[in-house]
Structures are given as C-alpha cells and as structure tokens.
Amino acid sequence: MIGYAGLTHLGLVSSAAAASKGFDVVAFDPEPDLVARLQTGHMPVVEPGLPEMLDEQSTRITLTADPAALGRCRVVYVSVDVPTDDQHRSDVTPVERLVHLVAGRVAPDTAIVVLSQVPPGFCRTHQAAVEAAGSRLYCQVETLVFGQAVARAVAPERFMVGCPDPAVPLPRALTSFLGAFGCPVLPMRYESAELCKISINMFLVSSVATTNTLAEICEVVGAEWREIAPALRLDRRIGPHAYLSPGLGVGGGNLTRDLATISHLARQYGTEAGVVEAWNANTQHRRNWVLRELHRGVLSRPGPVAIGIWGLTYKENTAVTKSSPALELIARLRDVPVAAFDPAARLDREAVAPWLRIAGSPLEACRDADALAIMTPWPEFSGIDPAALVAVMRGRLLVDPYGIIDAHAAARHGFVHRRLGTGSAR
Amino acid sequence: MLEHHDQAPTPPERVVVLGARGFVASNVVGSLDSAGVRVMGLPSAEVDLTSPSSVDALRSRLRGDDAVVFVSALTPDRGRTVATFMQNLRMGQHVSEALAARPCAHVVYISSDAVYDDEANPVHERSVCEPSSLHGLMHVVRERMLLETTRQSGTPLAILRPTLLYGARDTHNGYGPNRFVQQALAGAPIQLFGGGEERRDHVLVDDVSRLVSLVLAHRSEGVLNIVTGTSVPFARVAEIVVELTGQPVAIQASPRANPITHRHFDVSATIAAFPSFACTPLRAGLMSMIEASLRAS
Numbered sequence: 001m002i003g004y005a006g007l008t009h010l011g012l013v014s015s016a017a018a019a020s021k022g023f024d025v026v027a028f029d030p031e032p033d034l035v036a037r038l039q040t041g042h043m044p045v046v047e048p049g050l051p052e053m054l055d056e057q058s059t060r061i062t063l064t065a066d067p068a069a070l071g072r073c074r075v076v077y078v079s080v081d082v083p084t085d086d087q088h089r090s091d092v093t094p095v096e097r098l099v100h101l102v103a104g105r106v107a108p109d110t111a112i113v114v115l116s117q118v119p120p121g122f123c124r125t126h127q128a129a130v131e132a133a134g135s136r137l138y139c140q141v142e143t144l145v146f147g148q149a150v151a152r153a154v155a156p157e158r159f160m161v162g163c164p165d166p167a168v169p170l171p172r173a174l175t176s177f178l179g180a181f182g183c184p185v186l187p188m189r190y191e192s193a194e195l196c197k198i199s200i201n202m203f204l205v206s207s208v209a210t211t212n213t214l215a216e217i218c219e220v221v222g223a224e225w226r227e228i229a230p231a232l233r234l235d236r237r238i239g240p241h242a243y244l245s246p247g248l249g250v251g252g253g254n255l256t257r258d259l260a261t262i263s264h265l266a267r268q269y270g271t272e273a274g275v276v277e278a279w280n281a282n283t284q285h286r287r288n289w290v291l292r293e294l295h296r297g298v299l300s301r302p303g304p305v306a307i308g309i310w311g312l313t314y315k316e317n318t319a320v321t322k323s324s325p326a327l328e329l330i331a332r333l334r335d336v337p338v339a340a341f342d343p344a345a346r347l348d349r350e351a352v353a354p355w356l357r358i359a360g361s362p363l364e365a366c367r368d369a370d371a372l373a374i375m376t377p378w379p380e381f382s383g384i385d386p387a388a389l390v391a392v393m394r395g396r397l398l399v400d401p402y403g404i405i406d407a408h409a410a411a412r413h414g415f416v417h418r419r420l421g422t423g424s425a426r
Numbered sequence: 427m428l429e430h431h432d433q434a435p436t437p438p439e440r441v442v443v444l445g446a447r448g449f450v451a452s453n454v455v456g457s458l459d460s461a462g463v464r465v466m467g468l469p470s471a472e473v474d475l476t477s478p479s480s481v482d483a484l485r486s487r488l489r490g491d492d493a494v495v496f497v498s499a500l501t502p503d504r505g506r507t508v509a510t511f512m513q514n515l516r517m518g519q520h521v522s523e524a525l526a527a528r529p530c531a532h533v534v535y536i537s538s539d540a541v542y543d544d545e546a547n548p549v550h551e552r553s554v555c556e557p558s559s560l561h562g563l564m565h566v567v568r569e570r571m572l573l574e575t576t577r578q579s580g581t582p583l584a585i586l587r588p589t590l591l592y593g594a595r596d597t598h599n600g601y602g603p604n605r606f607v608q609q610a611l612a613g614a615p616i617q618l619f620g621g622g623e624e625r626r627d628h629v630l631v632d633d634v635s636r637l638v639s640l641v642l643a644h645r646s647e648g649v650l651n652i653v654t655g656t657s658v659p660f661a662r663v664a665e666i667v668v669e670l671t672g673q674p675v676a677i678q679a680s681p682r683a684n685p686i687t688h689r690h691f692d693v694s695a696t697i698a699a700f701p702s703f704a705c706t707p708l709r710a711g712l713m714s715m716i717e718a719s720l721r722a723s
Contacts, residue, residue: 281552284550285548285550285694288692288694288697288698291694291697291698292693292697295693295701295704299697299702299704300702300704332697332698332701333701334433335433335701335702336701336702
C-alpha cells in the first residue's frame with residue numbers, strides 16, 4: 001500500500017498513477033474540506049484525464065483526512081505543491097509540516113519520500129529528525145508538466161531518487177513500487193536529486209530563451225522559424241522533443257521558481273550565473289512582444305481602441321495564471337477597454353484587474369475589438385473561423401504569437417496576422 | 427518603468443522649468459504654456475545654477491505645490507572637459523540643496539541615454555548605467571543626487587532619458603538630422619561619417635515635451651527612456667532630408683574613423699506607461715523641422 005500526503009495537483013496525479021499500476025493507495029490531506037470535496041468528485045485543479053482516472057481507480061484509492069490511515073503504508077510520499085511568493089521564492093513550510101506529521105504516524109522503517117520540489121539541502125536538514133522518529137527519508141524528483149501530468153505520471157521517462165547514501169540499496173517496498181513503472185531508477189545523494197529537477201528546468205529554459213532569441217532574428221531578417229525548427233529536431237544533439245516553439249518568454253511558476261533558486265544559490269555561494277540574468281532579460285523582452293505589436297497596430301492610432309484577449313492562463317490545459325503573459329499584458333492596458341475569455345482560468349478579477357471584462361465566449365471577448373491578442377494557445381481557439389471574427393470585430397489585427405489562427409485564412413478575411421518567429425512580424 | 431501617482435491626468439498647479447532658454451526646455455515651456463498650464467521658466471540669466479547663490483534664489487521662488495522640470499546642463503558642445511563635468515555637478519548640487527530646503531510636489535529630471543553602456547542593445551530602462559563619457563557620468567551622478575534628495579522629502583521623481591534629439595531651434599548642430607537639414611537648406615553636400623551606416627533612434631523635441639506633459643499630469647515616478655523604438659541609418663536620414671527639402675545636394679561618404687556601432691531601444695516601458703502615446707514618425711518630424719526652418723529664414 002502506497003501513501004500520499006498532500007492532495008494538491010502533484011499528490012492527486014501521483015495517487016491516480018499509483019493506483020493505475022494496481023497499488024492500493026491512501027490519499028491523505030490534513031484539510032478535511034478538501035478531502036470532502038474530492039470524495040464528492042470536485043476537482044481543485046484542471047488536468048486533462050485526471051478526473052476520469054481518479055474515477056476509474058476509485059476502489060483502490062482511500063481519500064482521508066486522518067493521518068493514522070498512513071500507518072498501513074510502507075512507502076509514503078509527501079506530495080504537496082510548493083507555493084512561491086511574488087519573487088518566485090519557494091515556501092517549503094507546508095512540506096516540512098507534512099514530513100514531520102507523517103514521520104510521527106507511520107510504522108517503523110517506512111520510507112518517507114519527499115516528492116515535492118525542495119531546494120538543495122532540504123532533505124539533509126530533516127534527515128535526522130525523520131530517522132529519530134523511526135522512518136527513513138528519501139526524495140524523488142517529480143517531473144509533473146501541467147496539462148500532460150497524467151501521461152507523464154503513468155509512463156515516466158525515469159525515476160531519480162535522492163538517498164542519504166546512494167551506495168545503500170533502496171528499501172524493498174520502494175523498489176517494488178518503482179519497478180511497476182518499467183523505467184530506469186537512478187539513485188543519487190539527496191543534494192544531487194534536489195538539484196536534478198532544477199537542472200532539467202534550466203536546460204528547458206535555455207532552449208526556450210535560445211528559441212526566442214532566434215525567432216526574433218527570424219522576424220527581422222525575413223526568415224521563418226517553423227522552417228528551421230524541424231531541422232534542429234533532426235539533429236541528435238538537440239532532439240525531437242526539444243523546446244523549439246517560440247513563446248512569450250519563460251512562464252509558469254516552476255521554471256521561474258528554479259531561475260530564482262539558481263540566482264539565489266549563485267549569490268549565496270559566489271558562483272557565476274550571469275546566464276540566468278540573460279534568460280530573465282530575454283523573457284522580459286519577449287513578454288512585451290504582444291504589447292509592442294498592439295501599439296504598432298492600434299494603440300498608437302488616434303481615437304478610442306478596444307482589445308480582445310483569448311487566454312488568461314500561463315499555458316493551455318491548466319487553470320494556473322501565475323506568471324501569465326496575459327495578465328502582464330492586461331496590467332499594461334489599464335486605460336484601454338479590454339475583454340478576455342479563458343476556458344479554465346480561475347481569476348479573482350477584482351483583485352487582479354478590475355478594469356478587465358470577462359467574456360463568456362471567445363467571440364464575445366472580441367466583439368467590437370480593434371485587435372485580438374491570443375495569449376494562450378488553447379486548442380479550442382484553433383477551430384474558430386476567421387469569418388466569425390469578421391462578423392464581430394471592428395478592427396482587423398490578430399496578434400497571434402503561437403499561430404493558433406491560420407495565417408492564410410486570416411489574410412483572406414482581411415486580417416493583419418502577427419506571429420512569433422515569422423518574417424512578417426515587424 | 428514609471429508608476430503614476432495620479433491615474434487620471436491632473437494638471438499641475440504650476441510648473442517651474444530650469445534652464446528655460448535651452449533647446450529642450452524652451453520647447454517644454456512653450457508646450458505647457460500652449461496647453462494652458464501655469465509655467466514659470468527660469469533661464470540661467472535669472473538663476474545661474476552654477477553659482478552657490480542659486481540655492482537661495484531657487485528656494486525663494488519655489489512653492490510646495492510646484493512641479494519642477496530640471497533640464498539645465500552644459501551640453502558636450504560646450505565642452506567635454508573635467509571642468510565642464512564639475513560645473514554640471516555643481517548645478518545638480520545646487521538644485522538638490524534648493525529642493526531639500528523647499529520640497530515640491532513633483533520633480534522631473536531630463537537626463538540622457540548617455541548614461542548607458544555604448545554596447546547595450548537593445549537598451550531598456552533596466553539596462554546597466556555604465557557611461558563612456560563624462561557627460562553620461564554627470565547625468566548618472568545628478569540622477570543619484572536627486573534620488574537621494576527626493577527620497578528624503580518623499581517627492582516623486584521622474585527621470586527621463588532622451589536619446590538623440592532633433593527639431594527646430596536646435597543650436598547644437600550635432601551630427602544627424604539637425605546638421606543634415608541645415609546643410610541641405612544651404613545647398614551644401616551632406617557629409618556622412620563613413621557611409622552613414624550607424625543606426626540610431628531620433629526623437630523630435632516636440633515629443634519630449636508631450637511626454638513631459640504626460641509625466642507631469644500623472645505625477646509619474648521612475649525612469650523612462652524617451653525613444654521612438656525605431657533606429658535608422660544616418661544615410662537613410664540624409665536621403666529623407668534631401669527628398670523633403672527638394673535640394674539637389676549630394677550625400678557624401680567619408681573615410682571611416684571609428685567602427686560601426688548601432689543603438690536600438692526597447693520601447694515597451696513607454697507603451698506600458700502611456701499606451702496611446704506614439705512618437706512622431708521620422709519623416710513627419712523632419713518635415714515639420716524643415717518647414718519651421720524655412721519659416722524662420
């Protein structure tokens with residue numbers, strides 16, 4: 001039996017994945033209200049496929065707010081999401097609380113595995129207290145990707161497990177569980193595992209920043225990034241799954257948190273991390289691409305201007321709006337009538353942007369708009385015919401960084417279409 | 427980045443412009459005056475900011491509800507020496523002392539893009555200040571003086587950093603639009619450095635005044651570059667000047683003395699601060715300058 005303590009996004013996806021491999025699961029959270037909502041099928045997160053999988057595995061999963069239920073488990077994951085502040089710094093307090101709560105409730109020799117992303121040094125700091133309580137502490141690198149979390153949890157590429165001493169074999173209960181996923185298991189010391197996730201994310205950020213740098217060059221020299229990217233994917237040193245789609249900088253909470261962590265560590269220990277500042281500068285520059293295009297196209301014209309926005313989340317298939325380019329854009333359009341539609345965002349409009357009008361549909365968001373900015377590439381937006389936009393919009397500017405709308409179809413209907421990485425974008 | 431203390435534009439009670447006879451300041455005064463804003467221009471003949479006596483002279487003229495626009499400086503054409511640098515610093519010292527003695531409602535300092543590293547590209551408001559000239563260093567130090575002074579009094583300070591300026595009544599005759607127009611109107615060939623390949627951002631002085639007015643009306647605080655966001659080669663500027671003046675003058679290249687450098691700006695902060703503001707396009711700005719020059723002659 002496998003336990004999960006902390007039923008945020010990470011804990012729910014991981015619980016469902018464990019059950020899908022045939023394990024009985026105790027899914028614990030100290031918040032009785034959250035557990036009660038989950039027991040009635042109310043999901044606190046947006047994740048494609050998760051409600052269905054939890055429903056399918058419901059007989060194997062025991063949802064509970066009673067930590068004593070974890071006493072039956074030989075492996076307990078601490079799986080609470082780590083919150084970050086407005087400076088992208090992690091607050092590991094919820095993880096610490098759960099580690100100590102679990103350590104006091106489980107059977108001797110139980111493996112407590114921190115699945116939450118914690119900074120280097122966390123496990124070594126808490127190792128003695130957990131061992132004094134009779135348990136053993138490990139950490140495991142989570143590679144949850146919002147929007148693709150279920151598929152990645154069921155079929156992970158590998159497991160990276162942080163141990164007090166990687167020369168000592170992992171507990172049998174843990175190896176048995178991990179073996180069910182049929183992928184390599186890489187034991188390493190605590191600090192390596194804690195830095196491993198950050199390392200993965202730094203390589204992703206470097207790809208994003210490099211792609212965005214080159215996409216901007218494409219825009220000014222008349223090149224087309226979509227013609228270049230396939231050639232890069234066929235290069236073995238870069239690979240078919242590389243992050244080669246231009247975007248509005250690095251978004252979301254995880255990558256920005258890791259950038260902040262590396263900057264902090266570099267300052268603390270005096271290592272050179274100027275490249276992180278360069279990535280951040282590139283993000284800030286590309287983040288404003290839509291604003292510059294809107295200004296060039298409509299905002300700089302005399303007379304009133306209205307803007308429609310599709311998408312508020314930082315990427316598709318999630319409800320997360322933290323570090324969202326859309327919200328940054330809206331903050332800059334305080335004096336401009338702006339209406340927005342998003343299929344999933346949970347937004348406290350009054351707190352974030354009281355001047356924003358939330359529309360009930362994509363077409364309502366761009367009614368009488370002079371320009372439409374498509375800030376999140378939700379799949380459903382691609383099915384909207386530009387002819388329908390002609391009927392509701394006043395202007396003919398589509399700022400479409402991800403190319404959701406077909407450029408040729410847009411042009412046929414008289415739209416000026418702006419896309420990242422395309423030579424016509426300036 | 428600027429932050430507005432007044433989201434809705436509110437005319438200042440009175441604006442005091444220091445260095446009021448200069449190229450930029452006189453335009454600012456005229457622009458504010460035309461807009462019906464109460465403005466008091468203080469030329470150096472009335473308050474000589476290089477003199478210690480200017481502290482009392484300025485303090486006695488200032489009111490607590492004034493907005494002060496500080497434009498005065500000995501520009502590089504008046505000397506690039508250490509002595510000029512120190513004169514400029516003394517002006518900053520005297521203005522700071524007057525503002526400390528008589529805090530005002532708002533201070534706007536017209537600095538320069540010379541504060542940035544010549545190699546920075548694209549330049550934005552977060553770019554490191556690493557001036558390569560005494561003139562740029564002078565502006566950095568003055569910015570610091572004013573920041574310290576206004577921080578202690580709690581007065582909002584806006585630092586505006588214009589790049590290359592052009593416009594009617596420019597007395598500097600610097601390389602670029604001003605000189606090109608004068609050469610063309612005089613029927614003389616336009617002389618380029620090298621082939622005029624360097625790309626620069628050229629701002630019409632009227633746009634500086636428009637931005638200053640917006641900053642005053644919103645009581646904005648922070649740093650903003652005054653740039654168009656579009657950099658063009660000097661050779662292209664010369665071509666436009668020839669075309670607009672209709673003068674059959676030659677555009678002459680010269681042996682290159684220095685390597686080609688370019689300067690581009692990220693204009694996002696200006697759009698964020700004033701979404702509907704747009705600088706005058708170069709062609710239109712040059713046309714207005716040529717027309718003004720012809721009227722004046």
